[in-house]
Amino acid sequence: MCMDYKIKCRCGSSAASFNLRDGVMPVEIVNRLYCPECSKDITYNPEVMLYDNGWMIEYDMDIAKFMGQNLSNNTHITPAFLFDEGYCTWRGTYPTDHIDSVREREEIIKLAKTDPKKYFNEIKRWGIERMERLAAEGWRKANEREDARVSN
Ligand SMILES: [Zn+2]
Numbered sequence: 001m002c003m004d005y006k007i008k009c010r011c012g013s014s015a016a017s018f019n020l021r022d023g024v025m026p027v028e029i030v031n032r033l034y035c036p037e038c039s040k041d042i043t044y045n046p047e048v049m050l051y052d053n054g055w056m057i058e059y060d061m062d063i064a065k066f067m068g069q070n071l072s073n074n075t076h077i078t079p080a081f082l083f084d085e086g087y088c089t090w091r092g093t094y095p096t097d098h099i100d101s102v103r104e105r106e107e108i109i110k111l112a113k114t115d116p117k118k119y120f121n122e123i124k125r126w127g128i129e130r131m132e133r134l135a136a137e138g139w140r141k142a143n144e145r146e147d148a149r150v151s152n
Helices: 061-067 081-086 097-114 116-137
Strands: 006-007 015-019 030-034 049-052 056-059
Touching: 006 030, 015 097, 049 081, 056 081, 097 116
Parallel strands: none
Antiparallel strands: 006 015, 030 056, 049 056
8 A cells, every 4th residue: 555645744835745654654644844944943842752863753653653552562652663564654765756757757767668678778777876865965765775675
């Protein structure tokens, strides 16, 4: 199940799309979202917040803990757990990933009709270089282990 939940940040200049794994968590657990602009004046609180490259997600941990109580007896529900395990995380690698990737791929996709082999090589190269760039930029999901379960 992959529904797209778009949430605007506090200042309204940006928005991020969220993915909620298995529909365990309602999107309402996102209390507030801060983009790199509006997060500047906010004090990071790891008890309820997840920081990713200037963005901050503030979760309603009471709802999250309540909704997650059946996940596992020993699960300690934290913002990092919600994010890293995919229960409430970016759709894609970073907040606007799926919008950017469609745009970035447009040119390459044109090749698919005219030169399939070149298309294959280009899309592969694009994928690798893109992940390297995102990892270098410091996005949390781009720096995950390769066996990360969270995917798009
Ligand atoms: Zn903002």
